[in-house]
Amino acid sequence: MLNTPTRSVPGLLCFILHMALSWALATGLALSSTPPTATRPAAQEWVHGYAAFGTPKYPRGFPYFEYVNPEAPKGGTLYLRNPDRRSSFDKFNSFTTKGNAPAGILLFMLEPLAALAGDEALTMYGLLAQEMLIAPDKSSLTFRLHPKARFYNGDPVTAADVLYSFESMSGKYASPALQTALAGVARAVVLDERTIRFDLKDRSNDTIFTVGTGMRIFSRKWALGADAKPKRFDEIVTEYPITSGPYTIAVADSGRRLELKRNPDYWAKDLGVRRGFFNFDRIVYRYYKDQAVGREAFKAGEFDIYKEYSARSWIRQHQGPKWDDGRIKKDLFETSVGQGLQSYQLNLRRPIFQDRRVREALGYTYDFETLNRYGLFKRTNSVYNNSEFAAVGLPSLGELKLLEPFRKDLPPDVFGSAYQAPMTDRDPKLLRRNLLKARDLLEQAGWKLAADGRLRNAKGEAFDIEYLNPGQPGRMTAWQANLEKLGIKLNDRVVDFALYRRRLEEYDFDMITIVEGDFTLPDATSVGTGYGSKSADEKGNSNFRGVKSPAVDHIIEAMAAATTLEDLRDSSRALDRVVMWNHWQVPDLYAADEKASYWDRFGMPDKRPNYFTIESPNSDMVAWPISTWWLKPGANK
Numbered sequence: 001m002l003n004t005p006t007r008s009v010p011g012l013l014c015f016i017l018h019m020a021l022s023w024a025l026a027t028g029l030a031l032s033s034t035p036p037t038a039t040r041p042a043a044q045e046w047v048h049g050y051a052a053f054g055t056p057k058y059p060r061g062f063p064y065f066e067y068v069n070p071e072a073p074k075g076g077t078l079y080l081r082n083p084d085r086r087s088s089f090d091k092f093n094s095f096t097t098k099g100n101a102p103a104g105i106l107l108f109m110l111e112p113l114a115a116l117a118g119d120e121a122l123t124m125y126g127l128l129a130q131e132m133l134i135a136p137d138k139s140s141l142t143f144r145l146h147p148k149a150r151f152y153n154g155d156p157v158t159a160a161d162v163l164y165s166f167e168s169m170s171g172k173y174a175s176p177a178l179q180t181a182l183a184g185v186a187r188a189v190v191l192d193e194r195t196i197r198f199d200l201k202d203r204s205n206d207t208i209f210t211v212g213t214g215m216r217i218f219s220r221k222w223a224l225g226a227d228a229k230p231k232r233f234d235e236i237v238t239e240y241p242i243t244s245g246p247y248t249i250a251v252a253d254s255g256r257r258l259e260l261k262r263n264p265d266y267w268a269k270d271l272g273v274r275r276g277f278f279n280f281d282r283i284v285y286r287y288y289k290d291q292a293v294g295r296e297a298f299k300a301g302e303f304d305i306y307k308e309y310s311a312r313s314w315i316r317q318h319q320g321p322k323w324d325d326g327r328i329k330k331d332l333f334e335t336s337v338g339q340g341l342q343s344y345q346l347n348l349r350r351p352i353f354q355d356r357r358v359r360e361a362l363g364y365t366y367d368f369e370t371l372n373r374y375g376l377f378k379r380t381n382s383v384y385n386n387s388e389f390a391a392v393g394l395p396s397l398g399e400l401k402l403l404e405p406f407r408k409d410l411p412p413d414v415f416g417s418a419y420q421a422p423m424t425d426r427d428p429k430l431l432r433r434n435l436l437k438a439r440d441l442l443e444q445a446g447w448k449l450a451a452d453g454r455l456r457n458a459k460g461e462a463f464d465i466e467y468l469n470p471g472q473p474g475r476m477t478a479w480q481a482n483l484e485k486l487g488i489k490l491n492d493r494v495v496d497f498a499l500y501r502r503r504l505e506e507y508d509f510d511m512i513t514i515v516e517g518d519f520t521l522p523d524a525t526s527v528g529t530g531y532g533s534k535s536a537d538e539k540g541n542s543n544f545r546g547v548k549s550p551a552v553d554h555i556i557e558a559m560a561a562a563t564t565l566e567d568l569r570d571s572s573r574a575l576d577r578v579v580m581w582n583h584w585q586v587p588d589l590y591a592a593d594e595k596a597s598y599w600d601r602f603g604m605p606d607k608r609p610n611y612f613t614i615e616s617p618n619s620d621m622v623a624w625p626i627s628t629w630w631l632k633p634g635a636n637k
Contacts, residue, residue: 003109003596004207004407004566006238007125008431009018016521020459021083021434025165026052026538028084033518034234036360037540044136045133045134046131046132046144047131047132047134048060048121048125048126048130048131048132048133048135049056049114049117049123049124049125049126049132049405049406049614050124050132050208050212051116051120051121051123051543052121052122052123052205052209052521053121053521053565053568054385055118055563056117056123056125057120057123058117058125058272058398059488060128061265062272063272063273063275064217064275064276064609065118065119065270065273065276066119067118067119067202067263067271067474067605067607067612067622067624067628068275068606068628069275069276069287069603069604069605069606069630070275070276070573071276072276072291072603072605072628072630073279073281073603073630073631073633074262074281074630075280075281075630075631076281076282076625076630076631076635077281077282077283077284077631078280078282078283078304078629078631079081079282079285079286079302079303079304079628080283080285080286080303080304080305080615081285081286081287081288081294081303081306081334082102082103082285082286082287083103083240083296083307083362083615084099084103084278084616085470085471085500085618086102086103086287086497087287087288087290087497088255088287088538089101089102089252089258089287090102090145090237090255090365091238092105092237092239092240092241092249092252092578093234093236093239093241093485094106094110094216094621095168095169095174095178095233096174096175096177096233096234096236097175097176097206097234097454097505097540098234098257098622099306100286100497100498102168102252102285103251103285104247104258104260104283104285105243106216106243106247107120107490107615107623107627108246108260108278108283109126109241109243109245109247109248109249110216110217110218110241110243110244110261111216111243111245112128112212112214112216112217112620113126113127113128113129113132113143113162113211113212113213113215113217113491114126114127114129114132114212114213115215115274115622116128116274116611116620116621117609118609118610118611118612118622118624119580119609119610119611119619120337121520121521121610121611122209122520122521122545124209124212124213125147125272125273126143126147126273127268127271127273127274128143128145128149128157128162128393129143129144129145129146129152129212129218130145130147130245131143132144132145132212132334137203137205138200138204138205138207138607139196139199139200139203139581140194140197140198140207141198141200141207141208141211141212141435142196142198142535143162143195143196144192144194145157145158145162145195145196146193146267146268146271146338148261148267148268149244149267149268150247150265150267151219151242151243151244152242152243152244152248152263153219153221153242155219155221155242157219157244157377158193158194158219159190159191159192159193159194159195159196160190160193160220160253161217161218161219161220162196162217162299163177163188163190163196164186164220164223165215165216165217165218165220166182166185166188166198166211166215166217166219167188167217167636168233169215169424169495170180170183170225171184171233171238172181172231173232173233173234173440173612174234175540176539176541177529177537177541177542178533178541180528180529180534180541181210181498181525181529182210182211182524182539183202183208183213184201184202184204184206184207184209184560185198185199185200185202185211186199186200186201187199189208190576193378194263194405194462197210198334199214201487202525202560202588203561204560204561204562205523205524205562206524206525206526206559206560207560210523211521214620217244218241218242218243219241219242219243222236222239222241222242223236225424231333235284235602240252242443244267244268245263245266246263246266246268246269246274246277247260247261247262247263247278247283248260248261248263248433249261249333250282254286254379255287256286257284257285257286257486258284258285259282259284260282260283260284260285260417261281261282261287262278262280262281262282263461266278270469273318274302275368276605277627277628278627279628279629279630279631280630280631283626284303286302286303289469290471290472291309291310291313291472292472294306295313296458298597299320299322300613301599304598304602305597305598305614305615305625305626306318306596306597307594307595307596307614307615308372308595308596308597309332309374309595311374311376311377314374314376314595315374315376318330318597325599327599327600328597328598328599328600329597329598329600330596331595331596331597331598332519332590332593332594332595332598333593333594333595333596333608333612333614333625334393334593335592335593335594335608335611335612335613336385336610336611337350337386337518337519337520337608337610337611337612337613337621338385338386338387338389338514338518338519338520338522339380339385339386339387339518339590339591339592340379340384340385340387340453340516340517340518340519340588341380341383341384341515341516341585341587342514342516342587342588342590343380343512343513343514343585343587343588344360344467344512344513344585344586344588345511345512345513345545345584345585346359346362346364346510346511346545346584346585346586347507347510347512347542347544347545347586348545348546348547348548349507350510352463352465352510352524353510355445355446356582356583357441357442357444357445358409358441358442358445358447358582359583359584361438361439361442361445362586363422363436363437363585363586363587364422364434364435364437364438364440364441364480365432365434365438365479365482365486365488366419366422366482366588367424367478367479367482367484367621368423368424369423369424369425369426370424370426370431370478370590371478372578372589376591376595377589377590377591378589378590378591378592379423379587379588379589380421380587380588380589381418381419381420381423381574381580381587382418382419382576382580383516383574383576383579383580384519384522384576385573385590386406386590386592387519388569389517389521389568389569389572389573390573390576391418391419391491391574391577391580392418392573393499394416394417394481395414395415395573395574395577396570396573397568398567398569398570398571398574399570399573399574399588400415400442400579401553402554402558402570402571402573402574403415403577403578405551405554406550406554408550409549409550409551410551410578410581410582410594411581414578418576418577418580419577419581421574421587422434430493431482433488435482436486438486439486442470442486446458447463447488449487449506450487453487454487454489455480455486455487456487457487458589462489462570463487463488463489464490464491464514465483465487465488465489465491465510465511466491466493466494466501466510466511466514467490467491467493467494467507467510467511468493468495468503468509468510469492469493469494470492470497470499470500471494472494472495473494474492475492476490476492476593480492488589495623497630498620504544505539505540506539507539507544507546510542512544513588514544516522516530516548518613518616519566519609520611520621522561522568522572523559524556524560525560525572527556527559527575528556529541529543530541530542530543530544531543531547531549531552531556531575531579532547532552532553532556533547533548533549533550533552533553545585547579547580547584549582550573551578552578552579555574555578556575558570558574559571559573559575594613594614596622598625601631601632601635602625602629602630602631602632602635603629603630603631603632604625604628604629604630605628605629608624609622609624610625614626
C-alpha cells in the first residue's frame, strides 16, 4: 500500500553503500533534459569533468553550480531526523554488513573522487580528484588528486588512501554488494603520491561512475588499532572514520543522536563543486522509533524538515495552525529524477511463486486506485518510471535484437505492447473482473478452492503469504480482503528493523516492499546487483526476488557496453519488458516529487537542480535542501 518502502539500488554505488545495500527507505517525471545522442568522444587528456553522453556543462575552473548561492551565510544548526528505518546506530563503518551506521556520515563526512552535478544527466566533476584521465577504450581511469585535499586531521589525501579505500570496499570483509559493485575494476595501481590508476575489466560508464562518484575515500589510518597495527576491515566498528568532508562528529549519544560540526578548515570550501554548500555550523540527527513519533516530534519543533511518504498523512496531518500562520511551509519538491520500480517483490525461491500465472494473478488482486484515493501518486508500470528509458509501444529493432535470442524462454507478452498494470478506477465492477481473472489464472496453476474456503494445491497445501513489514501494521488490510475472497491468506508480519535486515540478508521472506532507486541514467551496476543471476545466490546482496534469467544477464551486459544514448535506451527498455511481463513483483507507485514540510527558518537558492533528493543517503545525487540551504538571520533555535 502507500507505505514507506525499503529503498534499493539508488544510483551507482551509493545505493550499495547504504547498509550493505538495500535496507533503507524512501520512495520523479520524465528527465527534463535529454543528453545528446551522439557518442561522447573518449577523453584522451586530463579533464576536470566527464559526462556519460555529450560534454560537461561547466568549464574548467567554474566558480560554482547554478543551483547554489555562492554567498550563502554560514552559521546555525540544522536539526534532522533519521532519514530511513534505522531507529538507532551501533557503528560508524558504513561499508560492512553487520550493524547500523548513521546516515549523516555518508552525507556529510565521506567524499568521493568526483561529484555528480545536479543539473546534468550523469555528469561528474572532480572533487578529491583535481583531474581525470579516461582511456579512449575505457580500459582505465586515472585520477590526479587535488593538492589541497586534506582529511580533517590535517593529513593530505594520497593515492595510498584511495588504494586502501578501494581495497577495503572491494575486499572480502566488506558488504557483498560492495564487492559486486566494484568487481568491474581489475586492479588499482598507485602511480605516485597524488595519482592512482584503476584498470577496468568492465569497460563501461557504469564502472567509471561507480569508481568516480560512488566510492568513498577515507584515511588508511582509520584501520590502525591501539597497537598501531591495521585492523581487519570488518573489525573497524566504533572508531570515528577519518574523512575529508565538511563535517566531523561532535557528539554520538547512545546510538540515538548524532551531532556533526562544520570544519572551518574544510579543504574544498572554495572549490566550484563545493562553494555555496554546507552552510550550517552544526547538523544534529535525532533518531525516532517510527514515522508517527517522528511526525509529532517535527510538529513540536524538534527537527526542521519532514519528508512524507504517506499520502494520507500528507493530506491530513501536514496542516494546522503552524502551517496556517506560515511557521511551517509545505512543498512538493518537483524533480526530473527518474524513478525506479517500487513494488511488492516476490521471493522466487519460494515454491509458491515459481509459476508465472500465480504471480500474474496476485497483480490482479491489488487495487491501487482505491488505495491511491488522494491521487498523489502514479502507478508504476516500469523499472524506469518518468523517463525515456521506460518501454513504450512495441519493441524497437534494437530491443528485438536483444530479446529474440531468448524468445522461447520469455513470455510472449514481452514481444507485444509495453506492460500496463491492471486497473480498477475505483469501480467495484472492474475489481470483480480483475478478481475473476486472478481466480482463473490460479486454477490454471493448480490452485483450487477447498471446502474450508481456503485456496489449496494438489498436495492440499494452503495458499499463505507472509509480508515482512518493518513499518506499521494495518496497511495491508484492503489487499488482504481482496485475497481472502479468493481463499488466500496474507499475513502482515511486523518486525523490528534488526530482524527485518537479518531476514533480508538471508532471503528469508515471502514478500517485501522495495524501491529500486532514483536515477538520471540507468546503470548496469545497479541492475546487476538487483537482477543479475550471480547476485541471486549471494546472501547479503540485493537480488531479493531471486531472479535468474539468461536474457536479463545478456541485457545487463548490453547496458554496460552501451556507447550511445540509443543503445542505453534500447537495452533499458528490453530489460523493462522482461522484468514487468515476468510478474516477478506486484508493481506499486511512484511520485514526480518529494513531499516535505519544513520550518520557515531557511533561505534557499533561487534555482533548484533537476536531479536532487531531500535527505536520502541512498543516492549520490545532491541532497539539495540540507546541503545548500542556510539559516535566516535571527532564526536559530
